[in-house]
Amino acid sequence: MQMNLYTNMVLEWITDDNNPHYLERILWISPKRDFIYVIRLGDDKFPIIRCFDEVMDSIINYKAKIVSYTMESERLDESQLKPKNQERSGKAWEMIKEMVQIEPEIYDPMYRGQFVRDACKEFEVTIPTVHKNLKRYWQGGKTKNAVLLHYYNSGGRGKDRIATASTKKRGRPRKSSEIDPKWIGINVDERLYRIFNISYQIFILQEKLNIKQSYIKMIRKFFVTEYQEENGRLKPIVPNRSELPLYRTYKYWVKKEINKDPDEDARKRYNERQYNLKYRPKTGSDTKKAKSPGSRFQIDATIADVYLTSSYRLGLPIGKPVIYTVIDVYSHLIVGLYVGLEGPSYLGAMMAILNAGSSKVEYCKKYGINITEEEWPAFHLPSQFTADRGELLSKNNVNIADSLNINIEYAAPFRADWKPLVESYFNLLNKGVIQRLPGSTSLKLRQRGERDKRLDCILTLQEFTQLIIGLVLKHNNHHYMENYPMSENQIAAQVKPIPRDLWNWGIKKGGALRYQEEEILAKTLLPRGEAKVTKRGIMFEGVPYTCKRAIDEGWFVQTDHPNMGKVVQISYDPRFTDKIFIRELMSFEECTLIDTKHHAATKTWDDYLNIIEVLRIEHEEFKQEELQEEVSYDAFVEQVVTQAENRMANLDVDMKKLLKGLREHRAEEKEANRQTENFFASREPERHSGMQVTDDGQLVQQEQKSGVVVEIAGSKQNSADTADRPSNNAVPLNPMLKALQKAQKNRKYK
Numbered sequence: 001m002q003m004n005l006y007t008n009m010v011l012e013w014i015t016d017d018n019n020p021h022y023l024e025r026i027l028w029i030s031p032k033r034d035f036i037y038v039i040r041l042g043d044d045k046f047p048i049i050r051c052f053d054e055v056m057d058s059i060i061n062y063k064a065k066i067v068s069y070t071m072e073s074e075r076l077d078e079s080q081l082k083p084k085n086q087e088r089s090g091k092a093w094e095m096i097k098e099m100v101q102i103e104p105e106i107y108d109p110m111y112r113g114q115f116v117r118d119a120c121k122e123f124e125v126t127i128p129t130v131h132k133n134l135k136r137y138w139q140g141g142k143t144k145n146a147v148l149l150h151y152y153n154s155g156g157r158g159k160d161r162i163a164t165a166s167t168k169k170r171g172r173p174r175k176s177s178e179i180d181p182k183w184i185g186i187n188v189d190e191r192l193y194r195i196f197n198i199s200y201q202i203f204i205l206q207e208k209l210n211i212k213q214s215y216i217k218m219i220r221k222f223f224v225t226e227y228q229e230e231n232g233r234l235k236p237i238v239p240n241r242s243e244l245p246l247y248r249t250y251k252y253w254v255k256k257e258i259n260k261d262p263d264e265d266a267r268k269r270y271n272e273r274q275y276n277l278k279y280r281p282k283t284g285s286d287t288k289k290a291k292s293p294g295s296r297f298q299i300d301a302t303i304a305d306v307y308l309t310s311s312y313r314l315g316l317p318i319g320k321p322v323i324y325t326v327i328d329v330y331s332h333l334i335v336g337l338y339v340g341l342e343g344p345s346y347l348g349a350m351m352a353i354l355n356a357g358s359s360k361v362e363y364c365k366k367y368g369i370n371i372t373e374e375e376w377p378a379f380h381l382p383s384q385f386t387a388d389r390g391e392l393l394s395k396n397n398v399n400i401a402d403s404l405n406i407n408i409e410y411a412a413p414f415r416a417d418w419k420p421l422v423e424s425y426f427n428l429l430n431k432g433v434i435q436r437l438p439g440s441t442s443l444k445l446r447q448r449g450e451r452d453k454r455l456d457c458i459l460t461l462q463e464f465t466q467l468i469i470g471l472v473l474k475h476n477n478h479h480y481m482e483n484y485p486m487s488e489n490q491i492a493a494q495v496k497p498i499p500r501d502l503w504n505w506g507i508k509k510g511g512a513l514r515y516q517e518e519e520i521l522a523k524t525l526l527p528r529g530e531a532k533v534t535k536r537g538i539m540f541e542g543v544p545y546t547c548k549r550a551i552d553e554g555w556f557v558q559t560d561h562p563n564m565g566k567v568v569q570i571s572y573d574p575r576f577t578d579k580i581f582i583r584e585l586m587s588f589e590e591c592t593l594i595d596t597k598h599h600a601a602t603k604t605w606d607d608y609l610n611i612i613e614v615l616r617i618e619h620e621e622f623k624q625e626e627l628q629e630e631v632s633y634d635a636f637v638e639q640v641v642t643q644a645e646n647r648m649a650n651l652d653v654d655m656k657k658l659l660k661g662l663r664e665h666r667a668e669e670k671e672a673n674r675q676t677e678n679f680f681a682s683r684e685p686e687r688h689s690g691m692q693v694t695d696d697g698q699l700v701q702q703e704q705k706s707g708v709v710v711e712i713a714g715s716k717q718n719s720a721d722t723a724d725r726p727s728n729n730a731v732p733l734n735p736m737l738k739a740l741q742k743a744q745k746n747r748k749y750k
Helices: 052-060 083-094 109-123 127-139 190-206 211-222 247-260 262-269 272-279 346-356 360-365 397-403 420-432 461-478 488-492 499-508 518-525 548-553 605-649 662-677 719-724 733-749
Strands: 010-013 022-029 035-040 048-051 064-067 226-230 233-237 297-303 317-319 322-328 334-340 384-387 407-410 528-534 537-540 543-546 567-572 579-583 588-593 688-693 699-705 708-711
Touching: 010 052, 022 127, 035 052, 035 127, 048 052, 052 064, 109 127, 190 211, 190 247, 190 262, 211 247, 247 262, 297 334, 297 346, 297 420, 322 346, 322 420, 334 346, 334 461, 346 518, 420 461, 461 499, 528 579, 537 567, 537 579
Parallel strands: 297 384, 384 407
Antiparallel strands: 010 022, 010 064, 022 035, 035 048, 226 233, 297 322, 322 334, 528 537, 528 567, 537 543, 543 588, 567 579, 579 588, 688 699, 699 708
16 A cells, blocks of 8 residues: 655554553654654654654554544634734743744754743743743644734533532623622523523413513512412512512523524424514525526515595595505516505406506606606516415406416415515615605604604605615616626626616527517406496496497397396406496497596596595585485475474365366466466566365465455455355355366467
8 A cells, every 4th residue: 555644744642541542743754755754643742753664664553544624723724813813922922933943953952941941031931931822823733823922711601600609700790780799690500590591481482471571470470479469369479689680691592592403492482473474594596596587577565655636636535545566586687567546456466467568658658757668678477476465365366377378386385585686676665765754654653742744745656666666677687786696608708697687688698578469468458347238328337338339239229139138248458438348248449438528538547536436525525515405304204294284284175076067176276376477567576366265175266465355256245245255155166277278278269
């Protein structure tokens, strides 16, 4: 077996049971290979000389062997020391660095003694100090780090220093001990350490209390020994603080227990949802799961922490908007956006997906922002969506999965960390724009007496959308992602970690993007609703529509048409109200507004339904006044009816007799009313005529003028004569009516 020895090798000497094995490090080998210098490791002796051939024979005869051995001093890093300790270690190296280069003389005690004495005089140190540094240098592999002061052996790191009865009080002295020495406090002995451990296991891990709460409970459970009755209940008396451990002492020991196994501690202290979301190790990269642009899109929604005002009536708060975001996992490019009042729901998600597959030039133009296709080059669909178990987990996802052939991956419940990109973007929204807006509630909770943030709303939905689009353009085109995991090919191609650059580079290399005609995509994603065929048109949400087929077949004209009153299934675009689509088996029948000047014509469904809601609110506010008038009118009706009932109650008349000749009664009343309805008659109430019913059922017309009452049936007489006339001289009812009819007939013919 061919073998050779080299400097710094470590030899393990194998001996009998009476002489246990030991290690030696080779320090120097003579050029002629006749002898070597070695030093025993873990010992305080100087180097010794050995014969080269004897060492080789021992290795061949298995009395010694070469081993791999690394001392702690060889793993030391000078940069990890504090500046003060680095200065001390540097001085230790300076005193030996020249003498250790003089080999082999430094290993000879005669020469070494003179070198050591010179160093002691120059650096003003003792001989043992120099000897200690030399031995550390040789045993530690003849490196500078081996001479560093061994502070790693100080402090008992990782060991619990349990006090005894004779141990001096540890830790920083209490300020109260300066006033009274008995307030010095207590050490953590075996008993107190056990109490701390039990409190940690029971109060923190099992009962889920925080450290402060567990400390209070520990004092009550283990240190309170006296109780007093107060107001009918027991009051625990806390001992003097000099007999209790301080909160900072308890916290120190609890932290030590937590740091022994932080992952296990987190699993026990928190439930599975909290652990997975906040405390579990996160060593993977979601970006690396996507091989190219379009491999996976993440979609999610958030409610923006800002109040908006109505665009229909400024100053009227409409609440907080919903923001849907679609992000490409590979490039971190924001490919889809929806800002509105719909959601979180499928409708909002549908709008974001439709926006992702549509041109952004036209989308931005609607909000007064002019861009080029290169500034937002996303009008595609992915191979897979990652979403919550919410909006897309419905019957509408059949259109996405089957019609568009897109796989949908649902995140586990309460696992927002499965969508880290889109979740982190929500934080960017808050810090980038929302926190600085009037009406924002994202900075802090409202304090008592503070102004209501809803009163500060000044932005409309249109204006807020403009701000979000601007932030998206900034992110896509100018956000330099320092922590993006760049591949070797991307680095070689000098691709900047900017979403748009990564997107364009990935497409050139072959992406997984899909293109779909916007009209087909829109109709596929459109939500469904129900409309009703009426005479006014096809009514949906109170808005009338018509279509060519309905006009040709006469849906609105023929009352017996089979479609009249029928409920039809429709699809509609939430962004526009100018048209809806009747869903047929193989096609969509387009319906347009009947009244193009309808107040819903130029608005989105969000805005229109908001208007309807505003009108409903105004109606609710007016209902008080409306109810007041209803009650007042009801009281007025009851008053008039009561007066009429009281008047009729004083008449002793057989009503059945008066029912005969109803037409004649009406004619007489009409003739009497004409005297007051005459356009050219005097407007002064000089004359009043009416019919009176006598006690025996006779109908008499009276004329009252200047105190004169004349009965039509008889000749004109003075009022005094009329008053003396007995009531039985009145003309019977039927003859009188016949005379009136005859007189009316004669006037008509004349």
